[in-house]
Amino acid sequence: MNTTLVINRKGGAGKTTVATTLASYFASNNVATALMDYDPQGSSLNWLKLRPSHLAKIHGSNAAPERFGTLRGVAMYVPPDTRQLIIDAPAGAMGVPLQEMVRRANSILIPVTPSTIDCHATADFIRDLLLTGIVRGRNIRMAVVANRVRRSMPVYQPLERFLHALNLNLVGRLLDSDAFVKAAEAGVGIFELDDGLSVAERKQFAPVIEWVGGKVERSDDPAARNVRPLGVAARSTYNATSGRMYSRP
Ligand SMILES: Nc1ncnc2c1ncn2[C@@H]1O[C@H](COP(=O)(O)OP(=O)(O)OP(=O)(O)O)[C@@H](O)[C@H]1O
Numbered sequence: 740m741n742t743t744l745v746i747n748r749k750g751g752a753g754k755t756t757v758a759t760t761l762a763s764y765f766a767s768n769n770v771a772t773a774l775m776d777y778d779p780q781g782s783s784l785n786w787l788k789l790r791p792s793h794l795a796k797i798h799g800s801n802a803a804p805e806r807f808g809t810l811r812g813v814a815m816y817v818p819p820d821t822r823q824l825i826i827d828a829p830a831g832a833m834g835v836p837l838q839e840m841v842r843r844a845n846s847i848l849i850p851v852t853p854s855t856i857d858c859h860a861t862a863d864f865i866r867d868l869l870l871t872g873i874v875r876g877r878n879i880r881m882a883v884v885a886n887r888v889r890r891s892m893p894v895y896q897p898l899e900r901f902l903h904a905l906n907l908n909l910v911g912r913l914l915d916s917d918a919f920v921k922a923a924e925a926g927v928g929i930f931e932l933d934d935g936l937s938v939a940e941r942k943q944f945a946p947v948i949e950w951v952g953g954k955v956e957r958s959d960d961p962a963a964r965n966v967r968p969l970g971v972a973a974r975s976t977y978n979a980t981s982g983r984m985y986s987r988p
């Protein structure tokens with residue numbers, strides 16, 4: 740099982756958007772996928788409730804702190820055949836819950852909105868994360884995805900400086916776009932919207948998928964016949980081998 744933690748201490752950076760987009764992409768490519776929500780707000784699990792029943796199933800796992808009458812161990816069950824586990828972290832995660840999430844992860848993906856305030860907050864968060872020693876100790880991969888990038892300012896120098904200072908890769912730039920909002924409201928991902936509604940967004944997201952999952956696997960399950968081949972990775976311009984910052988499509 741490949742486990743990807745989508746996290747940033749800063750609220751509203753795009754954690755749930757990135758987590759649900761990844762989960763829906765893998766699921767619609769017939770990869771057994773689970774979405775684990777550590778956020779008491781339950782945004783990812785609410786998104787799952789909106790998901791149309793004819794679309795590929797995603798297992799929802801609730802890892803939010805235990806509430807009266809709930810058994811956390813049961814709620815956070817993940818089916819053993821899961822190939823891609825995506826974890827949606829809450830804002831402000833720290834202490835034991837943060838360590839628990841990080842220990843589960845093979846990769847950590849950090850969405851950040853390109854503003855001075857958010858870059859500073861994210862840099863502090865990443866330093867704290869590195870100080871725990873778990874990331875380096877376990878050789879967990881870590882990368883940043885710029886989210887809600889404005890068309891008028893596609894390259895944001897302070898963000899690039901901060902990435903350089905921390906020796907981190909920028910795996911993608913997602914423009915501020917209604918497609919993400921429309922998808923979120925419908926319980927789908929941008930890859931499940933009508934083609935015309937999300938062409939640019941799919942291209943922008945492709946390198947993020949490559950970084951997380953490499954090749955998307957397909958099975959012989961008859962259900963796969965209904966899944967359109969998306970061919971996302973092939974259109975990507977991100978060089979996953981060199982790990983170099985990709986050129987925007
Ligand atoms: N690229 C984007 N373009 C347009 N809207 C976006 C984009 N990314 C996220 N949003 C919107 O911004 C809001 C916050 O995004 P999201 O819920 O993914 O952030 P979050 O980090 O999970 O927030 P929280 O810290 O509250 O959990 C949502 O309304 C979402 O639809």
Ligand SMILES: [Mg+2]
Pocket residue numbers: 754755756778782827828829
């Ligand atoms: Mg969220």
